[in-house]
Amino acid sequence: MRTLANFTVENKTVALRVDLNVPIQEGQILDDTRITAILPTVKYLLLQNAKIILISHFGRPKAGCFDPKFSLQPIAKKLSELLNLEVPLISAIADANFQSPISLLENIRFVAGELENNLDLAQSLGAMAEVYVFDAFGASHREHASTYGAIQHAAISCAGLLLEKETAALSRATNSLDKPVLSIVGGSKVSSKLEVIKNLSRLSDNIITGGGITNTFLKAKGFNIGNSLFEDSMLLEAKNLLSTANIYLPSKVVVGSNINSTESRECDVSCVQDHEMILDQVVDDQALALISQAKQIIWNGPIGVFEKNAFAHGTQQLAEAIAQSSAFSLAGGGETLLAIKMFINKDDISYCSTGGGAFLEFMEGKELPSLSALGYK
Numbered sequence: 001m002r003t004l005a006n007f008t009v010e011n012k013t014v015a016l017r018v019d020l021n022v023p024i025q026e027g028q029i030l031d032d033t034r035i036t037a038i039l040p041t042v043k044y045l046l047l048q049n050a051k052i053i054l055i056s057h058f059g060r061p062k063a064g065c066f067d068p069k070f071s072l073q074p075i076a077k078k079l080s081e082l083l084n085l086e087v088p089l090i091s092a093i094a095d096a097n098f099q100s101p102i103s104l105l106e107n108i109r110f111v112a113g114e115l116e117n118n119l120d121l122a123q124s125l126g127a128m129a130e131v132y133v134f135d136a137f138g139a140s141h142r143e144h145a146s147t148y149g150a151i152q153h154a155a156i157s158c159a160g161l162l163l164e165k166e167t168a169a170l171s172r173a174t175n176s177l178d179k180p181v182l183s184i185v186g187g188s189k190v191s192s193k194l195e196v197i198k199n200l201s202r203l204s205d206n207i208i209t210g211g212g213i214t215n216t217f218l219k220a221k222g223f224n225i226g227n228s229l230f231e232d233s234m235l236l237e238a239k240n241l242l243s244t245a246n247i248y249l250p251s252k253v254v255v256g257s258n259i260n261s262t263e264s265r266e267c268d269v270s271c272v273q274d275h276e277m278i279l280d281q282v283v284d285d286q287a288l289a290l291i292s293q294a295k296q297i298i299w300n301g302p303i304g305v306f307e308k309n310a311f312a313h314g315t316q317q318l319a320e321a322i323a324q325s326s327a328f329s330l331a332g333g334g335e336t337l338l339a340i341k342m343f344i345n346k347d348d349i350s351y352c353s354t355g356g357g358a359f360l361e362f363m364e365g366k367e368l369p370s371l372s373a374l375g376y377k
Helices: 033-037 039-047 073-083 119-126 145-153 161-175 190-203 211-220 232-244 285-293 313-324 334-343 357-363 369-373
Strands: 013-017 051-055 102-105 131-134 157-159 181-185 206-209 252-256 265-268 277-281 296-300 328-331
Touching (some): 013 039, 013 145, 033 073, 039 051, 039 073, 039 161, 119 145, 145 157, 145 369, 157 161, 161 328, 161 357, 190 206, 190 211, 190 232, 190 296, 190 357, 206 211, 206 285, 211 232, 211 277, 285 313, 313 334, 328 334
Parallel strands (some): 013 051, 013 131, 051 102, 131 157, 296 328
Antiparallel strands (some): 252 265
16 A cells, blocks of 8 residues: 655645544534544644645535535634644635645535546546545545545555554454454444454454344344344344354343333343343353453444443443453444443553444455555555
């Protein structure tokens, strides 16, 4: 993969595609993880006396229309604070200039043609600066003008420091010979994680499941799961996976009458009542042993409805066990990162990926368009 180390950027103009798609409520940034993650690349470029225009998307606005709800203004303000340097917001590509050391282009998804990888837009973005640096791992699975076409049409294009870190960490987790490898896959649907589970089953010695995924596997094994969320259409796939992959299912679960229940009951998986829902699971001694013995851990998704106090203990147990493990641990996905933030110190996880969909597609073994355009193999 072409990286910053391959090129001289001193005194050059740089278009830097980043992922600043962060949660914002009433103008306030709720989580700045993706903003702080790009700072090493930004600071490296500034030290090289490069002039930078940042490019990012935010949300899903209607293309061709400005919508203040999706403006990057709060992010420009936050960057100014973090860098102790004014970061002006440029309203349109036509107004782009390099008068400031660093500036931020308004939401690229306001521009018609971004999502379709429009040729003219891709060429305009690629020609905006002397060097096009792509550092938006979270958007690397999208074949858009700013994430794919511009990389192809720029005279010089390369990966930023964050993208280097992401690919190194994910490659280590999926290619290392350190065994045993434990994968933990939670979430509501088997269908959305099926290819992930299949690919991880080839890489992993054991897989722990959570959430609705566990419910579907339990149902496939013949357990009564009451009113629990599961996918009827995936039962055959679940049976096949149980016969071919080393999937570890819980011996005990936590049930409630509904998702908003404040009362819960811990029981054996064989003792769920018809009117109950499985909303959490117990990380039992065997699961804890799998975590402590692992040399590598790949974690995506909580194992219960952890936002509710009554059903948070399983995910908290899991997070604490991974934090105490000596394994190389890789975590990805928005809910996973939120659970880490709630229950443990982020520094106790070896690497937290900034990617959601991109993380999953990498784990599925898919080719990511942005990485391919940068020569990644």
